[in-house]
Amino acid sequence: MSNTLPATTDVLIVGGGPVGLALAVELGQRGVRAVLVERNMEVGQQPRAKTTNVRTMEHMRRWGIAERVREAAPFGRDYPSNVVFATRLFGHRLALFENVSAGLREENPLFSEPMQWIAQYHIERVLRDEVLRRPSITLVMGCELTGFSQDADGVTADVQSRDGAKSTIRAQYMVGADGGRSFVRKQLGFVMEGRSAFMASIGAVFRAPGLSDAHPQGPANMYWVVNQDAPAMIGPMDHGDLWFTIMGTKPDDTPDAKRVRDLLCQAIGREWDLEILTLDPWSAHSLMANEYQKGRVVLVGDACHLHPPFGGFGMNMGIADAVDVGWKLAGMLEGWGGPGLLESYTPERRPMHHKVIEEAVANTGVLTQHLVRGNLDGDDAESAALRAELGAEILEKKRREFHTLGVVLGICYDNSPIVAEEPGPRPEWHFAEYVPHAKPGALAPHLWLSPGDSLYDHLGRGFTLLVTASGSEADIAALTAAAVTRGIPLKVIAPNDPRLATLYRARLALIRPDQYVAWRGDALGQESGSLLDLVTGRR
Ligand SMILES: Cc1cc2nc3c(=O)[nH]c(=O)nc-3n(C[C@H](O)[C@H](O)[C@H](O)COP(=O)(O)OP(=O)(O)OC[C@H]3O[C@@H](n4cnc5c(N)ncnc54)[C@H](O)[C@@H]3O)c2cc1C
Incomplete structure (x- = not known):
C-alpha cells in the first residue's frame, strides 16, 4: 500500500471495490503500470456478494489465487452448496436445491473451478493482497477522485486524500470502478436508464451463537423461510457464528435493529440470543448506463449496471468487465491493439449485461414474501398437503435462480x-x-x-x-x-x-x-x- 501518488501512470483505476481490485490484478498480471485510488481507508467492508461464480473462480485460477479464495472461505471443502426452503429455520422443510450455482468440488468437465460461497469482504481482501504483490500496481487508500479532464493523449485527474491534501495525476486511460453512485459516470454526463428502486429490502449481519449446530435443516448456504410473520432469506456467513439476512421492506418503513431482531426470531422459529451487528437497507434497480466509454475513460461494474442481487450476478459481471477491459487496455498500451480494440468493450459487454439483468429481475418475481399462503406451519394433514404443493411450485419456479450455468458460461x-x-x-x-x-x-x-x-x-x-x-x-x-x-x-x-x-x-x-x-x-x-x-x- 502506498501513501504517495505518482505524478503519472498508464491506467488510473477509480474505486477499490471487487471490480476495481480485479482490474488491478488483471493489469498487474500483464505488467501494465496502474494506480488504484480508493476513498476508504480499508477494502472489504461489505458482506454483500456471497456467490463467487464459476467464471469468476476461473479468473481467480488464472491469477493464481483460487486456492487463497477457498482458504479465506469460512466453511470447509465438503460444506454443501445447498439452498433450503422451510417454513422457519426450526420449521417444516418445503424444498431443497442441491449443488446450487455449481458449487460441488468434484471436477466437472464443463469448467475448471467450482463456485465458492464467500462473503464479499473476504474476496476483496484476497484481491487487495494480490494487488500488493504486483509490482506494476500502486494502491492508494483514503484517496478520492474529485475531478478530471481528458484530451487526445490522456486524462488529468484531481484527487484529494483524507487529510485534505490535493494532487493531480496524469494517466493514459482512466477506468471508473466507483460503484452505483459513480462520480466518473456523472462527470462524463452519462445517465442510468431503466427502473430504479423498484423493490426495498434490508440486509443485516447478526451473531447467532450455536444456531448452525442447533437447527434441523442441515448445512446450506441459504435458508429461505416462508411464513406470514417474517418471510426472509437467512444464511450462515462467517466464523464467529455470523449470519446474514435479506428481508423485503416497505419503501417508507425501514425496520430498526430491534425490529429486525424480532423478525429474525420469528423467521428462525424460536427466541434466540441474537446480536444485530450491521444494517444495510438497499433498493433493487434495473439500470444500465446509456454509454460506457468516452475517449480514454471507461466504466466497469456497478458504475454502469445495477440490478437485484437474486442470482448473484452483480460482482461477478463486474469482474468479467474488468477482465474484458484489462486485456484490451494492455493491447492499447503495448501497441498491438488498434483503435477498435477498446471501442469493442461496449458492444461486447452491454448486450451481455442486458441479458443477465433480465435474469436477475425475473428472479425477483418469486421471493419468500410471494410464496406465503394458508397455514404452512400446521401439523395437520391439510397443512402438510399445502406444503407439498408449495414445495413442488418452489422447485419449478426457483430453479432458474439457483442453476445458472447457462447464464454464467x-x-x-x-x-x-x-x-x-x-x-x-x-x-x-x-x-x-x-x-x-x-x-x-x-x-x-x-x-x-x-x-x-x-x-x-x-x-x-x-x-x-x-x-x-x-x-x-x-x-x-x-x-x-x-x-x-x-x-x-x-x-x-x-x-x-x-x-x-x-x-x-x-x-x-x-x-x-x-x-x-x-x-x-x-x-x-x-x-x-x-x-x-x-x-x-x-x-
Ligand atoms: C444484498 C446484496 C447481495 C449481493 N450478492 C451478490 C452476489 O452474491 N454475487 C454477486 O456477484 N454480486 C452480488 N451483489 C452485488 C455486488 O455487491 C456489487 O455488484 C459489487 O459490490 C460491485 O462492485 P464494484 O466494485 O463495481 O462497486 P462497489 O463495490 O460499490 O465499489 C466501488 C468503490 O469505489 C469507491 N469510490 C467511489 N467513489 C470514489 C471516488 N470518487 N474516488 C475513489 N474511490 C471511490 C467506493 O468507496 C467503493 O469502495 C449483491 C448486492 C447486494 C446489495
Missing part, C-alpha cells in the same frame, strides 16, 4: 466487431444447461487434459492458437509470423488430445486473452494478417 459475444463471425445460428441458449461450443464469440470450451490439468492452464496471457489436429503447419507458421510482425502476443499449443477436435469442431481455434473464441477453422482461409487485424481492433 453460455452467453456469447454476438455481433462483436473483433470476432470472426461464422454464418449460421448458435446452439440454442438455456439459462441452466450450458452446452459448450466453439463458435466465435463463445467461451472457449473447457477440457480436463488429465485430472487437475485444465486446458485453460495452458492458454497464453495473450492470444492462443489451439491446434486440435495435425496437418496445419503452414497456417500455424503464417499466423505466428503475422503476430510477430504486429507485436501481438501469441502462444501456440497442440495438446495432442483427440477430444479437442470434437469439442472445437475445427483443426485450429484462435482464443483471446479472456478465453473467448475469436476464430476457428480447418484452414486459415483468409490472410493471417487480416484475421489478426480484425481480432485486435486494427481494422
